[in-house]
Amino acid sequence: GAVVSQHPSRVICKSGTSVKIECRSLDFQATTMFWYRQFPKQSLMLMATSNEGSKATYEQGVEKDKFLINHASLTLSTLTVTSAHPEDSSFYICSARWDLAYNEQFFGPGTRLTVL
Amino acid sequence: AQSVTQLDSHVSVSEGTPVLLRCNYSSSYSPSLFWYVQHPNKGLQLLLKYTSAATLVKGINGFEAEFKKSETSFHLTKPSAHMSDAAEYFCVVSLTLFTDKLIFGTGTRLQVFP
Numbered sequence: 001g002a003v004v005s006q007h008p009s010r011v012i013c014k015s016g017t018s019v020k021i022e023c024r025s026l027d028f029q030a031t032t033m034f035w036y037r038q039f040p041k042q043s044l045m046l047m048a049t050s051n052e053g054s055k056a057t058y059e060q061g062v063e064k065d066k067f068l069i070n071h072a073s074l075t076l077s078t079l080t081v082t083s084a085h086p087e088d089s090s091f092y093i094c095s096a097r098w099d100l101a102y103n104e105q106f107f108g109p110g111t112r113l114t115v116l
Numbered sequence: 117a118q119s120v121t122q123l124d125s126h127v128s129v130s131e132g133t134p135v136l137l138r139c140n141y142s143s144s145y146s147p148s149l150f151w152y153v154q155h156p157n158k159g160l161q162l163l164l165k166y167t168s169a170a171t172l173v174k175g176i177n178g179f180e181a182e183f184k185k186s187e188t189s190f191h192l193t194k195p196s197a198h199m200s201d202a203a204e205y206f207c208v209v210s211l212t213l214f215t216d217k218l219i220f221g222t223g224t225r226l227q228v229f230p
Contacts, residue, residue: 004159032216034218042222042223043206043220043221043222043223044206044220045220049217093159095218097216104165105216106162107152107160107161108159109158110157110159
């Protein structure tokens with residue numbers, strides 16, 4: 001149980017276009033989902049936290065107008081990278097948690113974004 | 117502020133020998149601590165977690181970690197390395213008092229030689 005999927009696994013896009021990444025909890029309802037970014041050979045950095053039905057909370061330094069997060073249902077959160085540029089190329093990982101009392105996040109396999 | 121420090125960026129061992137991946141944490145509150153493993157091009161997998169119960173935590177694949185409050189450490193060990201253990205390992209602290217953010221260490225790459 002507790003499986004989280006991401007789609008797509010890889011995406012290549014042209015500079016200036018927008019890219020949407022989906023994160024789904026397959027066998028549980030996720031009250032909270034998290035989005036992370038991982039640069040090559042570096043650690044994961046939390047970008048934002050989203051709760052179903054409310055606005056996402058962004059970490060300091062993360063542009064909320066550039067990285068749009070929508071958590072429309074208890075099983076789906078989306079991250080849209082708007083007007084992507086080469087510096088946005090990275091590995092984006094989501095995680096999901098079903099209950100605050102159960103302090104564990106389940107991670108998706110990640111999405112590798114390459115902006116040309 | 118809460119943080120984790122992974123003392124080694126790379127660790128190399130021979131197959132069949134013990135593994136030790138070191139992690140120190142800093143937390144003003146009683147933390148939850150985790151070890152995650154990341155295989156190339158795959159998602160993070162939870163190895164084990166400490167949440168203020170037993171200080172010696174056993175995880176999957178023969179890994180275990182001991183929470184030592186006096187040393188603020190949470191080192192990951194395995195008695196005998198296997199080739200399949202080669203991966204990136206992250207020590208993670210959770211800010212349990214006011215928030216559920218995970219703070220990741222910088223990672224330790226484990227190489228296992230035959």
